[in-house]
Amino acid sequence: xxxxxxxxxxxxxxxxxxxxxxxxxxxxxxxxxxxxxxxxxxxxxxxxxxxxxxxxxxxxxxxxxxxxxxxxxxxxxxxxxxxxxxxxxxxxxxxxxxxxxxxxxxxxxxxxxxxxxxxxxxxxxxxxxxxxxxxxxxxxxxxxxxxxxxxxxxxxxxxxxxxxxxxxxxxxxxxxxxxxxxxxxxxxxxxxxxxxxxxxxxxxxxxxxxxxxxxxxxxxxxxxxxxxxx
Numbered sequence: 001x002x003x004x005x006x007x008x009x010x011x012x013x014x015x016x017x018x019x020x021x022x023x024x025x026x027x028x029x030x031x032x033x034x035x036x037x038x039x040x041x042x043x044x045x046x047x048x049x050x051x052x053x054x055x056x057x058x059x060x061x062x063x064x065x066x067x068x069x070x071x072x073x074x075x076x077x078x079x080x081x082x083x084x085x086x087x088x089x090x091x092x093x094x095x096x097x098x099x100x101x102x103x104x105x106x107x108x109x110x111x112x113x114x115x116x117x118x119x120x121x122x123x124x125x126x127x128x129x130x131x132x133x134x135x136x137x138x139x140x141x142x143x144x145x146x147x148x149x150x151x152x153x154x155x156x157x158x159x160x161x162x163x164x165x166x167x168x169x170x171x172x173x174x175x176x177x178x179x180x181x182x183x184x185x186x187x188x189x190x191x192x193x194x195x196x197x198x199x200x201x202x203x204x205x206x207x208x209x210x211x212x213x214x215x216x217x218x219x220x221x222x223x224x225x226x227x228x229x230x
Contacts, residue, residue, distance in 0.1 A: 032132040032142075035162070035170060039144055040129055061111075068110045077163055077171040078106050084174070085186045086201075089194055093201050104208045111209075140164040 056064040072078075082102045083090050090098060126149045135141040144160040161174035161183075174183040190204065197203040 032134055035134070035142060035144065036129050036132045038170065039146070039160070065107060065110055074168065075171060077173045078102055080163065080173045081105070081183065084183050085190050087187050087190065089190065089201050093205070097202060097205055101205045101208065104205060108209055142170065
């Protein structure tokens with residue numbers, strides 16, 4: 001995959017993967033179809049939401065965070081995602097430290113993606129949900145496969161890993177873009193920072209920032225993974 005493709009994948013991941021709005025699911029003939037419509041409908045509504053909060057990103061970051069929490073708080077399983085990013089080090093952290101990292105991780109994503117997301121034009125891409133599969137053995141797990149076609153003719157495959165809690169609607173807990181496992185890439189970054197901080201989990205949590213969660217920077221982690229597989 002070329003550098004340009006990585007950058008384009010990151011650009012559209014910003015829009016599609018982490019800023020889907022949790023509107024009510026439309027009635028459908030099957031649970032899988034309902035989940036399909038949930039993803040499609042909320043993605044269509046995304047651009048309107050981002051247009052309304054564009055100025056907040058530069059003028060009032062706290063209000064921007066609040067708006068994003070209202071949009072994503074129930075859709076993205078931040079606590080589950082953050083626990084996976086910490087990996088084995090979550091066991092070393094206190095409950096307070098884990099809570100602190102959930103908040104740091106959430107805000108770092110908003111910071112890393114906010115500037116790019118609010119500038120995306122809906123005419124830049126077309127989105128199609130190609131398939132939805134609820135795990136037959138675990139009906140609280142599902143995979144949603146999407147295809148993104150850009151205005152320059154590029155096409156990218158995106159897969160959402162979805163989780164349904166006992167109460168509430170489906171939540172997203174991971175994303176894979178063109179084979180790049182975003183959750184694993186973040187976990188690798190947390191591991192690297194743990195090594196740099198001599199195993200001090202508190203220091204890593206304190207220093208986690210938008211720079212650490214920069215989607216464009218995931219290219220390096222992906223390249224390292226590809227080199228290790230060879």
